[in-house]
Amino acid sequence: MARKPLIAGNWKMNLNHLEAIALVQKVAFSLPAKYFEKVDVTVIPPFTDIRSVQTLVEGDKLLLTYGAQDVSQHESGAYTGEISAAMLAKLGCTYVVVGHSERRTLHAETDEVVLAKAKKALEHGITPIVCIGEGLEVREQGDHVSYCVDQLRASLAGLSADDLAKIVVAYEPVWAIGTGKVATPADAQEVCAAVRSALADLAGADVAAGVRILYGGSVSSKNVGDIVGRADVDGALVGGASLKADDFATLSAIAAGGPL
Numbered sequence: 001m002a003r004k005p006l007i008a009g010n011w012k013m014n015l016n017h018l019e020a021i022a023l024v025q026k027v028a029f030s031l032p033a034k035y036f037e038k039v040d041v042t043v044i045p046p047f048t049d050i051r052s053v054q055t056l057v058e059g060d061k062l063l064l065t066y067g068a069q070d071v072s073q074h075e076s077g078a079y080t081g082e083i084s085a086a087m088l089a090k091l092g093c094t095y096v097v098v099g100h101s102e103r104r105t106l107h108a109e110t111d112e113v114v115l116a117k118a119k120k121a122l123e124h125g126i127t128p129i130v131c132i133g134e135g136l137e138v139r140e141q142g143d144h145v146s147y148c149v150d151q152l153r154a155s156l157a158g159l160s161a162d163d164l165a166k167i168v169v170a171y172e173p174v175w176a177i178g179t180g181k182v183a184t185p186a187d188a189q190e191v192c193a194a195v196r197s198a199l200a201d202l203a204g205a206d207v208a209a210g211v212r213i214l215y216g217g218s219v220s221s222k223n224v225g226d227i228v229g230r231a232d233v234d235g236a237l238v239g240g241a242s243l244k245a246d247d248f249a250t251l252s253a254i255a256a257g258g259p260l
């Protein structure tokens with residue numbers, strides 16, 4: 001099954017709502033419409049920017065989508081500071097990132113919490129981008145494949161095949177995030193292929209063949225072509241390079257198979 005690549009720009013805690021508007025306008029208007037037939041492009045701003053991005057995307061009928069960086073595992077109620085999946089759905093979010101390594105490590109999110117968040121997103125019709133990835137020590141011991149597969153299984157435990165068909169997985173080795181140390185295309189392919197075969201065990205080969213698996217970690221316009229050229233790598237979750245309109249538009253265009 002042909003999978004349409006997805007390029008997702010995770011802005012992390014950067015850009016206010018005015019800067020968000022400027023960046024989205026630049027990205028959208030520098031990508032020719034024909035590229036959106038070949039690649040899905042999404043921006044993942046901080047919560048405070050989402051309403052502004054929604055107004056811009058809907059008002060100008062832009063072809064890119066947007067999402068959120070996190071979601072509450074709870075439905076609603078007395079959870080000060082949390083944002084619910086229902087709120088994100090109302091804002092038109094297509095995606096939500098769950099289990100980013102920065103949340104797993106800095107906010108002590110367990111696989112159980114990541115699973116609960118993914119379920120909430122699915123209940124509200126939002127696609128969770130479920131992140132997994134090993135730290136440097138695990139990689140140096142050569143245990144990265146089994147570590148990532150275990151983390152994936154725990155973060156998806158009990159989801160139905162129907163639900164698994166709707167998710168996106170992002171493989172982000174922690175040692176490659178924000179470090180400039182990008183995994184080789186072969187490294188990315190190795191883990192993404194193992195993820196797909198774990199998904200086949202959980203949900204059957206047909207479902208696994210349709211799930212998009214992204215690579216993340218120091219992706220730039222210089223390396224994205226080789227990485228998404230690998231058989232099981234269906235796009236990228238981009239941090240730093242998604243904050244610069246030119247870089248993000250260029251790497252999206254490369255993922256679509258053409259120059260900007």
Ligand SMILES: O=C(CO)COP(=O)(O)O
Pocket residue numbers: 010100172176177178179180216217218219237238239240241
């Ligand atoms: O964490 C990432 C995206 O979610 C990757 O960040 P960088 O692209 O800045 O390494």
